Every structure is written in structure tokens, then in C-alpha cells.
Amino acid sequence: MSDTIFSANEWLRYSRHIQLSSFGADGQIKLKQSRVLMIGSGGLGAPVSLYLAAAGVGHITLVDDDDVDLSNLQRQIIFSVEDIGKSKVFSAKKRLLGLNPEIEIDAINQYFSIELALKLGDNFDLVIDCTDNFSTRYLINDYCLKNRLPWIYASIHQYSGQCALFVPTNKHADNNESNACFRCVFPDAPEDAQDCNSAGVIGVLPGMLGLFQANEALKLLSGLPTPLKNHLMLFDAKHLTLQKITLKASTGCLCQKATINLEQSTAPQVTCASTTADNSLTPDRFNLRRDDDNTAVIDVRSISEHQGFHIGGTHIPLDQLGERADELSPTVTHLCYCQSGKRSEKAVKLLLEKGFKAENLDGGLANWLKHAKDNNQI
């Protein structure tokens, strides 16, 4: 009994895979012997890690330095209310081992930096990109080129997502295969990408893209066809359209070079914080300022947002602010707020141009609420 690869419990647990045509015991053994590096434990990481763990991928390494926030729970379904404020990777590890105690999980509570990439080495069969920024994706690309590891990219924005499988070309192979890398597709980083939380995303989208990644991962690890190799999938959740763009290696790209030097991998930091100007207020400063006699608060969001939730003040939507400026007092300082701080920044600019005094709640209501939550004020 003890000389088998699987225990009785595992054989029962994975019976639907073992009975699956072209997967079978062979595929399940391959999954058990696989080592997967997952970078990012957020929107994409949640569904990917849940399905990989459930499927029986033997060893999963999770990398993320973030903590769970209440606003994550709209889409990061691996976490619970009890996890708020705690490390994402440690919370995820607990949940994944609860789902499948037969596998091993390494939780690394760090940002994926060049140093960490060098330390992690190449002892993986697959890397899955579940990050939320371009700079880390370039680093993942270079790390995978250097170590010749396949990796699965996905990213999401509002109702749209992209997904691709990149397999570094084996330069020692006899065939003339030349596979595209991430830099071949996107040699230039977006200049003004609406990163992170600022643009919003429909909650099911990371689930859908994450499951495309998990599907491709399980097939790659178990030896099934992986048609996403050298293709970029463009998915639109609003119109339910899906396009597969054929990719090819770009001449002059980093992936065509003989050696990859990871220490020189360009990974400029992308931060989510909006720029802080002289007239921007932190939540604490906003709370102090609003109690002053010579200030008035303006909510510049839409009517439905104001009806949905507000923290007081006069409601004037940004698109009406110009024509309704005569309603405002010219003597007080107007403290403007919106959801993320972007519209209110425009409102402040407009009011200053019209000769009013105005200041902006930096990071908007979202930041104010997070701050209040962290300080047990709500």
C-alpha cells in the first residue's frame, strides 16, 4: 500500500481528474510533481491559487507583500472578513491548505524584486503573473527568459482582460522555433495607465481571466495542448467577445539576446498614489480642516454616488460646478472630495481658476474610508 504515489485519500480526491480522458493518472501525477511560482495574491491570484490547489498542484509558492483590505473582498474571494489587515499570502496559504492539505504552499510576504527573483532561482515548472502593474511584469518576463521558465500573463481593466502564455525559446533545440516574449508584444510601458484601484474593475473579471490562466496552467503541467502559447487573448466581459492575436518574436528584442542579465532588468516602480499638490489634504488634515469655520465641503461626484454614500457637504457634480459656482461663498475654502481624488482635483483646479479658495481630499472617499477603517473610526 505504501509504495504508491498517491494516498487513498488523494486517489479519491482527484478521481474526477483520474477518470478524465486525456488527463488520467498520468496528468494527476504530473500535477503532484509540479512546482508553480505565483506572483501576486490579489484579484487574479485568488482564483488561480484556489483552482491550482484544488487540482492538486504539488507545490505552490505565493509572493505578495500586500495586506487584505475590505475593498479587496468585492473580487478576491479567497479572503474573508477575518483576514482584513492580515498578510495576503499567509491568509491565502491557510485557506488553500484548508481546501487541500495534501499539497505544499510556500508563502513569501515580499514584493517581487530583482533581489527576490535572484534568490528564488529556477526550481519551478511554471510562473503565473497575477500582479497589478507593468514594471513587475517586465521583471517576471526577464526572470523567466533567464531561467527558461514558461509563464502565463493576465491583466484586467474595467470590463476587459488580456491573457497569454510565454514560453522562452530553447536556443539549444534543433528546431527553428522562436517564441514571442512579453517585451515583443509590449516593448513600451503605458505612460498614463490607470493602475491599481483607480479605474475600477467588475468583480467577476479577475475570476474569468484567472480561470483562463489556471486552465492553461493545468494543461501545460499535465501535458495537454496549450494554444495560448504565442497568442494574446483579448477578452471583453461586457460584450462577451474573445479574440486571439497571433504573436511572433520581435527582432532586436531582449529575448533574442544570448544572455539575460537580471540585475539590469528595468522595473521602475509604479505607485498607485496620486500626485500630492500644495492644496491636497490627507484624511486627517481634511477632518481637521472641515471643522474650521472658514471651510465648506463639496461632494463633486454623481447623484447616484452621493445617494449611495457621502460624508456630508454640499453636493455639486463636477460637470455642473462651473455653471453653479455663483452658489459658492467667495470667502471660505472649499474642501472638495470624490471617490478617488481625481475628479475633485479637477474641481479644485476649476475653482482656483475662478478665484475661489479650494483644497482636495487626496485619494478621495476611498482613501478617507480606508483611513477611518484602519483607525477604527467606522
Added chain:
Amino acid sequence: MNSDNASEDNASINILYFASLAESLGCECESFNLACEKVSVADLKQQLAARGEQWQRLINAPSTRCAVNQSLAEDEQVLASNDEVAFFPPVTGG
């Protein structure tokens, strides 16, 4: 010669815009007439950019990519009648 067919005076292509491009340009797809022969992706981008500041900024952004008939295309690729041209931006969230 097929192209000398008199009824085929205007070759048209189909253009698709993805993700934030569709949103910002207010256009998801359109039929576009190639005014002359040997119009390249670069020529097409120039014509689209002439539509206004927003078009100029987004279509000419270095990070905006183009695919012709579902294959990633460079600026020098020449378009043919009935080609499907897709413009898509990088998407960054996760």
C-alpha cells in the same frame, strides 16, 4: 487584373478598438475606406490621428499595439481590402 475591377473603387477594412481605447474614443468598431492603394498601418494611424487630439494621443501612443487579421502587426505592414485591423492598449490591473 482583379484590382482593376471598376466596381471595386473603394477598398474597405474593418477596424476594432479594444478596452480603454474603445471607451476613450467612443468607438468599438468601424468600416474604413482605404482611399488609395498600398496603405500601411502607419498611414492608417496617421489618418485616424487626424480626427482630433484624443485620437492623435491614443492611436500614436507607443504602447498602443495593432493587429491585422489577428496577427500582431508593425507600422510598415500594408493593408488589403477586407482586412480586420485591431488596436489594443496594454492593460495593467490584476
